[in-house]
Amino acid sequence: MKYREDKYGNKLSVLGYGCMRFTMKAGRIDIKKANAEIMAAYEAGVNYFDTAYIYPGSEAALGTILADNGIRDKVNIATKLPHYMIRKKEDLDKYFEEQLKRLRTNYVDYYLMHMLSDVKTWERLKGLGIDEWLAKKKEKGAIRQVGFSYHGNSDAFCSLIDAYDWDFCMVQYNYLDETTQAGRTGVQYAASKGLPVFIMEPLRGGKLARNLPDKARQLISSYPIKRSPVEWSFRWLWNQPEVTCVLSGMNSLEMVQENVEYAATAEVNSFTEDDFNLIAKVKEAINEKMKVPCTGCRYCMPCPKGVDIPGTLAAYNRRYTDGKIAGFIDYFICTALRRDSTAASNCIDCGKCEQYCPQNISIRKELKIARRELEGYIYGITKRAVKLFMRY
Incomplete structure (x- = not known):
């Protein structure tokens, strides 16, 4: 040892x-x-x-x-x-x-x-x-x-x-x-x-x-x-x-x-x-099912409305590489278990993030898709229950 x-x-x-x-x-x-x-x-x-x-x-x-x-x-x-x-x-x-x-x-x-x-x-x-x-x-x-x-x-x-x-x-x-x-x-x-x-x-x-x-x-x-x-x-x-x-x-x-x-x-x-x-090659093979080519560089941050953009896109990608449950859990942790929400639904479509993205990702469009796929009924109910329990 x-x-x-x-x-x-x-x-x-x-x-x-x-x-x-x-x-x-x-x-x-x-x-x-x-x-x-x-x-x-x-x-x-x-x-x-x-x-x-x-x-x-x-x-x-x-x-x-x-x-x-x-x-x-x-x-x-x-x-x-x-x-x-x-x-x-x-x-x-x-x-x-x-x-x-x-x-x-x-x-x-x-x-x-x-x-x-x-x-x-x-x-x-x-x-x-x-x-x-x-x-x-x-x-x-x-x-x-x-x-x-x-x-x-x-x-x-x-x-x-x-x-x-x-x-x-x-x-x-x-x-x-x-x-x-x-x-x-x-x-x-x-x-x-x-x-x-x-x-x-x-x-x-x-x-x-x-x-x-x-x-x-x-x-x-x-x-x-x-x-x-x-x-x-x-x-x-x-x-x-x-x-x-x-x-x-x-x-x-x-x-x-x-x-x-x-x-x-x-x-x-x-x-x-x-x-x-x-x-690096193994990662590429794993990530072939990724939906968004986000590298997590965080140049898009901070969002004026507090959206965790890299966290949201990573969870969205994980939904397709690791499965729906894994993606949901990642998204819930990075957006709902916070004193202030960092969810994709906070986005006001200002486009500031896209000015700095070196991958030229259409971030606003991807956030809308991620919100639709990750913030369903279960997300809302669970978020309210956790907030009540944690008194946030």
Whole structure:
């Protein structure tokens, strides 16, 4: 196992265990199976285990396994505060104490604000006193480090990085999301501020492992260096010095064994020019079904009405490359889970964006199509329900 350091010099395995996808049996986590998988990862050197309050049964399962095997103090637990459920300051202790009980511990190594969407959301939490609360927890050792997980564009991500003295961050990042989500721009910005960067969705929800188009698979299989699609995805990430730890939702012993083998030889700056060319060709093969040739350069931003143009077009493209559900989820996250809507329906057809687009995309026309395909009845109902729940 290879290791990289966090902000304070602690060694972290380059492969982290994502605990969201434990195998279920009769409606509950198969604890015996999960125990075997976690212990196999631990014995291979994995020392970072990531869970969250809203992952059904995950915190309790992880806490039980670590406690029963006597290894709690030998690993790092990361879990996440469901800030969207916080209504008053007292709720902070309520949820945190429940998490400690589930995890059978008296401290959390890495504590994240779960799916923190923008600075306005963080300001709402600050208004409830979260910065003072976190400071006290850190002083007492109940929380060792504070960070946030993020889904959204690079501009909002960089603004969040500057909004607080974070210890680390977590983003969705893979070779398909190099110019979307926080993207390479966000990853490098966080690293420039001295923050370790943890990676989720390295396989794009499995697409880069199981659902590659035939042309992409052929490119990989015919390449002189024989690696699986999964290994190429991981190595593309580990090649970057800004990446600290890559999470994998491992739910089989075979998956654990394969991933730890990859992690055992993970090196920074090991890619050759030919390796990069291979990934570029694979991306082209995957993106052949894309509807809009948007590169995510963001020259079209900012929109005077707040439309997340690159995020909308990326979600629209994903609808055709990954399926309707994947496209809907991406669009909902980047437009509706915000204090202020960034939806395509905000567009007033001013055309300012098109003046700066280096791809000469008819952005206004594409936004209308994206709105029609992504903002249906379900979008509206779900958006209202989430706003009510989160009190945005």
